[in-house]
Amino acid sequence: MKQPGRPGTAPLVRADTAVRYLHGVGPHLAEKLAHLGIYTIADLLFHLPLRYEDRTHITPLGALQVGMRTAVECQVELTEIAIRHRRMLLCRVSDGSGALTLRFFHFNQTQADALSRGTRLRCYGEVVRGALTLEMVHPEYRILQAGQPPPDEAALTPVYPATEGIAQQKLRALTSQALRMLESTAGLLPELLPTELLEHACMPALTEAVRYVHRPPADAPIAALMDGSHAAQQRLAFEELLAHHLSLRLLRQDADRSRAWVIPGAGSVEQKFRAALPFNLTGAQQRVAREIFHDLGMSHPMMRLVQGDVGCGKTLVAAMAALNCMAAGFQVALMAPTELLAEQHFRTFETWFAPLALQPVLLTGRLPAAQRRQAIATICAGQARMIVGTHALFQQDVEFAKLALVIIDEQHRFGVHQRLALREKGAAQGLRPHQLIMTATPIPRTLAMTAYADLDVSAIDELPPGRTPVQTVAVAETRRAEVVARVSAACRSGRQVYWVCPLIDESEDMQCQAAEDTATRLAAALTELRVGLVHGRLRSAQKETVMARFKTGEVQLLVATTVIEVGVDVPNASLMIIENAERLGLAQLHQLRGRVGRGAMESSCVMLYHAPLSRAARTRLQVMRSTNDGFEIARRDLELRGPGEMLGTRQAGELNLRIADLSRDAALIPRVQQAAKLLLERHPAQVPFLVRRWLGENSRFGQV
DSSP states (O other), X not given: OOOSSOTTSOOOOXXXXXXXXXXXXXXXXXXXXXXXXXXXXXXXXXXXXXXXXXXXXXXXXXXXXXXXXEEEEEEEEEEEEEEESEEEEEEEXXXXXXXXXXXXXXXXXXXXXXXXXXXXXXEEEEEEEOSSSEEEESOEEEEEOTTSOOOOOOBOEEEOOOOTTOOHHHHHHHHHHHHHHHHHSTTSSOOOSOHHHHHHXXXXXXXXXXXXXXXXXXXXXXXXXXXXXXXXXHHHHHHHHHHHHHHHHHHHHHHHHSEEOOOOOOTHHHHHHHHHSSXXXXXXXXXXXXXXXXXXXXXXXXXXXXXXXXXXXXXXXXXXXXXXXXXXXXXXXXXXXXXXXXXXXXXXXXXXXXGGTOOOEEEOTTSOHHHHHHHHHHHHHTOOOEEEESGGGGSTTOOOSSEEEEEEESGGGSOHHHHHHHHXXXXXXXXXXXXXXXXXXXXXXXXXXXXXXXXXXXXXXXXXXXXXXXXXXXXXXXXXXXXXXXXXXXXXXXXXXXXXXXXXXXXXXXXXXXXXXXXXXXXXXXXXXXXEEEXXXXXXXXXXXXXXXXXXXXXXXXXXXXXXXXXXXXXXXXXXXXXXXXXXXXXXXXXXXXXXXXXXXXXXXXXXXXXXXXXXXXXXXXXXXXXXXXXXXXXXXXXXXXXXXXXXXXXTTTOOOSXXXXXXXXXXXXXXXXXXXXXXXXXXXXXXXXXXXXXXXXXXXXXX
């Protein structure tokens, strides 16, 4: 981004002025700040404190107690460099009421020389028990000049999100510079919310809220600031949520102005398809199917999210929507996040559509070159009506002849940019394809209203009859032998078992290695069983072979990585073992558990964990034990992890909240929706500026 002026000059300060123009910010510090998402003056002003410390009160040394975090004023009695296991700087201080030792492990000689006998200090830190006296380890401190009164702390001290190489003092100093610029530069952060909105909601002005949150006065209600409920914090959270909501409303307006293929009902073809099914649709499936068929019959693109619990039958509803389009002579593309899931969908659709003489086509990144060329040729020619694949579907060389419907499975695995890329692939003759998005990770209403404001939401809130709840237990790793014996007993009784080795770190190679090692150990311990192995490094043909053998019952125990998290349907599998369950989030645990309990027989899930458990891990495992309801699990997941993690790391550009917290700020959502309506109707010129302020480059996703 081009910046006004150049280093060494006095630039015209604007919100988008780069932080490198601040005093004391060189290239190295600018790079560190970029790790925090701070590139401009506005970024710095919206980089809000995590918490606050009350340094306005001085505690006498004689009144200190272990565990206190407090400020003290004292005088240096003795400073020495000691070597006890490691080199350290020890500084004995006193104030007449008691003594204290300051201990530093990271220091330089200049610092040691400055802490000479008689130097007066103001320190802040946590009091711990030492060998001879109470201590503070690496306290923040400043030297008080002789003959000058100590400075009064007029405000609570902010503690900011930081990164390695940037101390809190540096962040406070930079923020102070930015706040002075805010005071002296008119319109640095212009007020973008209309006056009637601010007055009706009794909200402070933007600059007033920013100043207060960075430097709350000494008498500020610290409890409200710590839990984020203060009016100044709520003002900023409101505007951020409003910007995200508006960006998606703009996207929806763009879709509503676009034109799409009008898809008539499939009639006899749909009836023939449903007649061939060995079961009846649930009431929820029929209701959602009607909503989809209504949308497909409109002249503007459908943008619908279908959410439902694991095993509720979303894929069948998607198949019926696809059938409508194919019967009318159009193409349908289904995008899945993993090759295994894409292959599973391909086999399922192949089976379902065989009586109708419709053959789907598979397109993934690992297809052999000749197969891939053939698949692309049939897609471009329009011969392939149903195309199932991964992100390979929106590669440059893939062109569709008449794409009318895009189905995206497991939406939380994709970012909005990937969704739009596939939509643009289908744009032809001035028409855009309909979009049907599915997720088996139900999204709480507050999150859906904010993250998916561009979508209509349908819920399949009913499971097919005959499903039995999965009994879930948490078992310590020390009882592994008992779990192995349980696996043996289950397989001897004619049932099948999953044993999942989840992600250990960000390396897929290590995950696959863990699965291979586990499969080897289990095969040696259970010599009477046929053990299969599936992970992400296997070739597609190998994975297909193993999965086919598992489906037919030839393989009794399937050891896998989390590639089997979604899409695998083997009704005879009734026992799921999840290793390292404490490392997984609620959504992933629930998805994995959903691989069992798909038939009428009683099913179980055993979560193997390594002690000791963190408080968060213990809570997750307890939630899994207490409920099988995916909607309740999603609600608890939102409470525990927040929206960013819940939506997945690939959601950058869709919901990357800096200030707002959807769990904490859910009550703001209805007001956000009302404000969005007001702005779009009466103040549309303000909307692009508001979106750009909070989404930056990501605002392009909401451009009209």
